[in-house]
Every structure is written in C-alpha cells, then in structure tokens.
Amino acid sequence: MSEIMKVEGLGFSWGDNLVIDSVDFxxxxxxxVSVLGKNGAGKSTLLKCLNKILRPNRGKITIHGEDISELGILTTSKKMSYVPQSITSNFSMDVFDVILLGRRPYINWSVGEKxxxxxxxxxxxxxxxxxxxxxxxxxxxGEKQRVIIAKAVAQDPNLFLFDEPTSDLDLKNQIEVMKELRKIVSEDNGxxxxxxxHDINIASRFSDRIMLLHEGKIISNGKPSDVLTPENIELVFEVTSRQVMGEDGILRIVINDEI
Amino acid sequence: MNTIYPGETMDHLSRKYEDKNRDHVIKILLLGLCTIVIAIFALGQGSSVNLDMLTTAKILLQIEEGSEIQRLILWEYRVPRVVFAIIAGTGLAIAGALMQGALGNPLVSPLTLGVASGAALGAALAIFLDLTFVSELLSLLWTGLTTIIPIMPVITFVGSDLVLNAFFFALLVVYIIIKLGSVRGVTAESYILVGIAITFIAGAIVQTMVYFATAEELSQLTHWSFGSLARVDSREVWIIGGAVIFLVPKSLEWSWDLNSLSIGGDEFAISTGVDPVATRKKILILSSLLTALIIAFTGMIGFVGLAAPHMSRLIIGNDYRKLIPCSAIFGALLMLIADTIGRTVIAPVVLPVGLMLSVVGGPLFIYLLLTNRGHH
Incomplete structure (x- = not known):
C-alpha cells in the first residue's frame, strides 16, 4: 500500500493556546483512519489543517509527496475533499445541484455529460x-449530511476528510453511511x-486504524483493539471500560456503569 | 411492478436534470421577450405623442417614417431613457445578486456596502458647499491634454457636477471596500458592518449640511435622492451601458464560485477549490463599481437590486449561471414598468422611478414571496 498523506511535526495554536502539538502520522x-478524542481535543482543528482551511504554525503535510502548502487551492480540492460537520446557509439549491458542486474543481462553466x-x-x-x-x-x-458526503464522493478525491460524518444520523443511517464510506475506501484504489x-464502537468496527488525540497530541495510533484499551480510554475519556469480542468477530467497547 | 435495470436510475436522473435546465432557460427567454415587448410599449408612452406598439416598432425599424415630432421624441427622448432604464435595472440587479451570493446574505442590496451613501455625500457636497473639484479637476486635465495634443476634441464635462461628485465619492467607498478586502481575516460580516458604519457616517455628514441648508438646496438634494432616470443624456447612456456590458461577462465567469460560497459558506467553498476571501473581494469590487456607476446618475435606487435576484430565485433557483441573466432581465423589467407608470400615471408630471419601484415593486415582491413559499 502506497502512502497518500504524510504529516510531520504538525503544530497549530490559536494565539498562545496550543491546540495541535507535534503530530506525526x-x-x-x-x-x-478514525481520529478519536474528547471535545476540544483538536480533532476538527487537525482536519482543517490537513485541508488548508487553517494554516499550521509548524510542521509539514505532504500528499503524494507534494507539500500541500505549495499546492493551489484547486489542485488541493482535486486531491482531497473535506466534509464539515454541518453547513448552514441562507440560500438553497436542489440536492442534485449541491452534489454537482463536488465537480466544481473540474468544471469550467457548462456541465459536461461526464x-x-x-x-x-x-x-x-x-x-x-x-x-x-x-x-x-x-x-x-441527517439527509443533509448524506448529501454533503455524496458531494465529497462525487468530487472523486484521493483523500476524504470527514468531520463527524455521522453526528446527525440515526442508528441505521450511521451504519449505512459508514458501510458506504468503507466500501469506497476499500474498493477504489488510491x-x-x-x-x-465520537462513537468509539462505530470507529472500531469500520476503521483500519485509530488515532487517539489527547491534549493536542496523538497518544496512541494503531489497530482498534490496540488503541481502545481500558487504560487509554480512561486516560482520554475518564471512564472505565472493557473490550468484548462478539461472536460475529466485531470488537465492542463496553463502558462500565460507574462514572 | 416496474423493473429497474442497472443504470436506468442514473439515466433518469441525468435526463431530469437536463429537463430542469431546459425549462429554466425557456423561462428566462420568455421573460426576456416580455421585457422587449414592454420596452416597445414604454417607447410609445409619454406625456404627449402616444403611439401604439406596432407604430412604435415600425418607426424604430424605419418601416414607417412617422412624423418629424414622433421621430424626434422617440429617438431623442424616449430611446435613451428606456435604454437607460434597462441598463440601470440590469446593472443594479446583477450587483445585488453578486453581493447577496458573495456575502451569503439575502438581506443585502447594492445599498448595503455604503456605496450609495458615498454617492449621496458627494451629491450633497456639490449642492451645499459647491465643492465641484472633481469636474474642475477633470476639465483642467482635459484642457491640459488638448493643449498638448491639439487634435483632441474639446468637450465640457457634462453640466452635472453633481453626478461627477457623487461618482467620485462612491468610488472612494469602493476604495475602502478594496482596502478592507486586503485585511487579514476579513469575513462577510466585516463587509456588511463596515458598510453600515459608512452609511451612518455619510448620513450624519449629509444631515449636518441639511441642518444649515437653504430651501432651494434642500429641494435639490431631495430630488437627487428620489432616484430618477432623467439625469442622463444620450451620450452618457452609451458610456454607462458600455461599462455595464463590459462588467457582466466577468460576473458570469464567477458563477460556480458564487454557487459554492452561497450554498455552503467559507469552509465548504474551500473544499470545492474556491478561495472565499479572494473571491469575495473581487466580486464585491466589481459589484460596488457597477453600483457606483449607476447610482451616481440615478440617485438612490436600491430596491431593484434586492428584489430582482429574489424574484429570479423563485423561478429558477440559486444556480448563478442562470441567476445572473435572470436577475438582469427582472431588473430591467421592474425598472421599465416602474418608469413607464411614473411617466404616464399623472402625466405630464413625471414621478421619479425610485419611488415608483418601491410603490409598485414592493407589494409585488411581498406577494411573490408569500405565494411561492416552498417552490423555486
């Protein structure tokens, strides 16, 4: 498997407040890859640095070996697509037209057949x-969230950056959207x-790898069963838990009652 | 049960998208046709020499000669006025559509950024303090040039010091907008807030002058602020028209950027390859220039820039590739209707177009908004 993105020594601060501290992956x-961490751990900030919405103070991010700070915004948008938690707007379009905006980096003016x-x-x-x-x-x-995800899919990038893509979805839709993402990532090469x-069980079920972000640092990075240990979960989320391997072969994290 | 084969849904969706677009284009063309018909009607109407549409068209196309007075009134008076109504309506409507999209705010009109308040300040200075340095400066420059290059024509800088002053001060506001665009971290809200502040400042200065003004000066300023199409001569119509025509294709080029910005805001725009800060800056510069160019001549006309884009959205949605031409036609149509009513309703008195626009267009706008909720 060849490398798509490499992040080295990434640091970002809002004023004096260090939000991301020497992150490498x-x-x-x-x-x-799922990024887990409690509220304010820097998950959204990290994704925004990766997509050039925020400019990091330190470190280097490369995509396919190219430094993203040297890529134009149009080239960047062909290589990766960021999906915000939600979008609010005073204007509206048909769903088809919104998804068509994913093709904006490729369209000059008129919409081609392709x-x-x-x-x-x-x-x-x-x-x-x-x-x-x-x-x-x-x-x-939930429907809006699926449309915005579809827009990113239509954009056909190498790297998807999703900021809590399932936060507005009901249980069934959470699973369906994650299955769809899993399929796209697994099937399409590159x-x-x-x-x-936020949901550690969804993360553990669908991710190849989990990065646990705590106080701006990645404290653990690896297979779900290696990262989501009771010790790590207690350190980050301040709750006690245990791992249960179901008969279906799916790892589940059960949070103990006493909090 | 119908069997759906693989690929059928896809073809169905693509076809439906094409049908929808074709439907919108037909609607825009019909609206354009409607505007042409009303323009011909408007050319026939006035305080004297009323012609039916057929005769008007025949005289215009030189199929019929018509009397000398008919030709004179038509070509010298009504054609420039109707053409200017179309140009001003088009320009202000496009400026409104661009500003609303770039700032992601449906309440924005060409008056929001303070360009018109700048123009009002310029007009007031010309009237109250007799500050006409702009036209004097231009005349001086021109005289200098004609001395150096003797073949240049001697032209006087239009009787209207007022218009030139208004334009100059409107440009000052455009300059502030350009400067603001280079400030780091400037947001859509910053532009609107600075626009409101400029409006307050310019308004206060004008009010101070009003406080000390004579009755005649007051009447002049009030007259300017009504919004009128009567201040342009036929030469100026072509100059402004040329500038508007030059600026419109640029705005169409930015349709996709505007779609992305207006639908999803800044972060969404970045994810589709649009730089929100740079895009907003260039769009606001263009639209405020358009506004300055028109408002300096017409006075305060803002409603058409607010209403025409919204009326268009009700018919064809928010795709700027269609919204810009549709708003332009709606703007021209509204301006023509308002001006024609203003010229004829209590002829020979001509009511200012700015007033008629709000009186006639306002209720129509509210009616459309209320009856079309839930549809495009």
Whole structure:
C-alpha cells in the first residue's frame, strides 16, 4: 500500500493556546483512519489543517509527496475533499445541484455529460434518488449530511476528510453511511479517509486504524483493539471500560456503569 | 411492478436534470421577450405623442417614417431613457445578486456596502458647499491634454457636477471596500458592518449640511435622492451601458464560485477549490463599481437590486449561471414598468422611478414571496 498523506511535526495554536502539538502520522491507500478524542481535543482543528482551511504554525503535510502548502487551492480540492460537520446557509439549491458542486474543481462553466452522469451515479449509489430534485434546505439534518458526503464522493478525491460524518444520523443511517464510506475506501484504489468521530464502537468496527488525540497530541495510533484499551480510554475519556469480542468477530467497547 | 435495470436510475436522473435546465432557460427567454415587448410599449408612452406598439416598432425599424415630432421624441427622448432604464435595472440587479451570493446574505442590496451613501455625500457636497473639484479637476486635465495634443476634441464635462461628485465619492467607498478586502481575516460580516458604519457616517455628514441648508438646496438634494432616470443624456447612456456590458461577462465567469460560497459558506467553498476571501473581494469590487456607476446618475435606487435576484430565485433557483441573466432581465423589467407608470400615471408630471419601484415593486415582491413559499 502506497502512502497518500504524510504529516510531520504538525503544530497549530490559536494565539498562545496550543491546540495541535507535534503530530506525526501517515495515511496509506485503502485505509480508513478514525481520529478519536474528547471535545476540544483538536480533532476538527487537525482536519482543517490537513485541508488548508487553517494554516499550521509548524510542521509539514505532504500528499503524494507534494507539500500541500505549495499546492493551489484547486489542485488541493482535486486531491482531497473535506466534509464539515454541518453547513448552514441562507440560500438553497436542489440536492442534485449541491452534489454537482463536488465537480466544481473540474468544471469550467457548462456541465459536461461526464460530470452530470457521475453525479447521477453517486446519487444512485448513496441512496439519495428520492431526494435528488428536492430543495437542500428542506431536508432533515441527517439527509443533509448524506448529501454533503455524496458531494465529497462525487468530487472523486484521493483523500476524504470527514468531520463527524455521522453526528446527525440515526442508528441505521450511521451504519449505512459508514458501510458506504468503507466500501469506497476499500474498493477504489488510491483512496483513503480520515474521520473525526465520537462513537468509539462505530470507529472500531469500520476503521483500519485509530488515532487517539489527547491534549493536542496523538497518544496512541494503531489497530482498534490496540488503541481502545481500558487504560487509554480512561486516560482520554475518564471512564472505565472493557473490550468484548462478539461472536460475529466485531470488537465492542463496553463502558462500565460507574462514572 | 416496474423493473429497474442497472443504470436506468442514473439515466433518469441525468435526463431530469437536463429537463430542469431546459425549462429554466425557456423561462428566462420568455421573460426576456416580455421585457422587449414592454420596452416597445414604454417607447410609445409619454406625456404627449402616444403611439401604439406596432407604430412604435415600425418607426424604430424605419418601416414607417412617422412624423418629424414622433421621430424626434422617440429617438431623442424616449430611446435613451428606456435604454437607460434597462441598463440601470440590469446593472443594479446583477450587483445585488453578486453581493447577496458573495456575502451569503439575502438581506443585502447594492445599498448595503455604503456605496450609495458615498454617492449621496458627494451629491450633497456639490449642492451645499459647491465643492465641484472633481469636474474642475477633470476639465483642467482635459484642457491640459488638448493643449498638448491639439487634435483632441474639446468637450465640457457634462453640466452635472453633481453626478461627477457623487461618482467620485462612491468610488472612494469602493476604495475602502478594496482596502478592507486586503485585511487579514476579513469575513462577510466585516463587509456588511463596515458598510453600515459608512452609511451612518455619510448620513450624519449629509444631515449636518441639511441642518444649515437653504430651501432651494434642500429641494435639490431631495430630488437627487428620489432616484430618477432623467439625469442622463444620450451620450452618457452609451458610456454607462458600455461599462455595464463590459462588467457582466466577468460576473458570469464567477458563477460556480458564487454557487459554492452561497450554498455552503467559507469552509465548504474551500473544499470545492474556491478561495472565499479572494473571491469575495473581487466580486464585491466589481459589484460596488457597477453600483457606483449607476447610482451616481440615478440617485438612490436600491430596491431593484434586492428584489430582482429574489424574484429570479423563485423561478429558477440559486444556480448563478442562470441567476445572473435572470436577475438582469427582472431588473430591467421592474425598472421599465416602474418608469413607464411614473411617466404616464399623472402625466405630464413625471414621478421619479425610485419611488415608483418601491410603490409598485414592493407589494409585488411581498406577494411573490408569500405565494411561492416552498417552490423555486
């Protein structure tokens, strides 16, 4: 598996407040990497540094060996797609048009057959056919989130950066969206995803690797069963837990009652 | 039960998207046709010499000769005015659509950034303090040039010191907007807040002058602020028209950037390869220039820039590739209707177009918004 992104000595601070402190990691092809940590640990900030929304104070980020600080915004958007937690807007468009914005980096002015059909295909694949010509602002929070994810998929980047993609979704949709992301990352060669997420069980079930972020540092980085140990979880989330391996072969983290 | 084959849904969606677009284009073309018809009607109407549409069209196309007075009134008076109504409506509506999209705010109109308040300040200075240094400076420069290059035509800088002063001060506000665009961390809200502050400052200065003004000066300023199409001569119409035509294609080029910015805000825009800060800056410079160019001549006309883009959104949605042309046509249409009513309703008195726009367009705008909730 070849490397897609490499992060070395990344540091970011808001004024004197150090949010990200000497973070190093590598993301390889076909990998789904989850970033876990409590509120304010720096998960969103980390993703925004990776997508150049925020400019890091220190360190170097490369994608396919190229320093991202030297890439133009258009080139960057072809290589990676960031999905914010939610978007609020005073204006609206049909769902089809919103997903079409994923093709914006490739479109000059008129929409070609290829871009149009790719959007149709993505809508079909993501199960959004019934919404395709409904207004985006009239959808529920969960539906909107799926549309924004579909926009990122239509963008066809090498690296997806999702900031809590399942926060507004119900249980069934959380699983379906994660399955879809898993499929895209596993099947299409040359793709990977970094996901900031709160639900440790969803993270452990779908991720190849988990990075545990605590006070701006990555304190553990590896296979879910190695990272989500009772010791790590107690350090980061201040709760006690145990790992249970189900008969279905899925690792579950059970939080003990006493908090 | 219908069997859906793989690929069928995809084709169906693509087809539906194409159908929707075609439908929108047809609507825009029909609206354009409607504007042409109303323009011909407007050319026939006035305080005297009323012509039916067929005769108007025939005289314009030189199929019929018409009387000398008919030709004179048509070509010398009404054609420049109707053309200017179309240009001013188009320009202000496009400026409004651009500003709303770039600032992600539906309440924004061309008056929001303070360009018009700057123009009002310029007009007031020209009237009250007789500060006409802009036209004097231009005349001086021109005289200098004609001395050096003797073949240059001797032209006087339009009787209207007022317009030149208004334009100069509107440009000063555009300059502030440009400067603001280079400040680090400037947001959409910063532009709006600075615009509001400029409006307050310019307003206070004008009010101070009003406090000491004579009745005649007051009447002049009030007249300017009504919003009128009567201040331009045929030469100026073509100059402003040329500038508007030059600026419009640029705005169309930025359609995708505006789509991304207006739908998802700054972070979303970045993820689609749009630099929100740079994009907002260039769009606001262009739209405030358009506004300055028109408002200096017309006076306070803001409503068309607020209403035309929203009316367009009700019909064709928020895709700026279609929204810009549709807003332009709606702007022209609103301006034509308001001006024609203003010229004819209590003829020979001509009511200022700015007033008519709000009186006629306002209720129409509210009606459309209320009856079209939930549709495009």
């Amino acid at each position: 590598i993301v390889k092809e076909n990998e789904l 871009d149009r059909d790719l959007v149709s295909k993505t809508i079909d694949k993501m199960g959004l056919t019934d919404f395709a010509f409904r207004r985006f602002d009239r959808l529920s929070g 793709k990977a995803a970094v996901i900031a997420i």
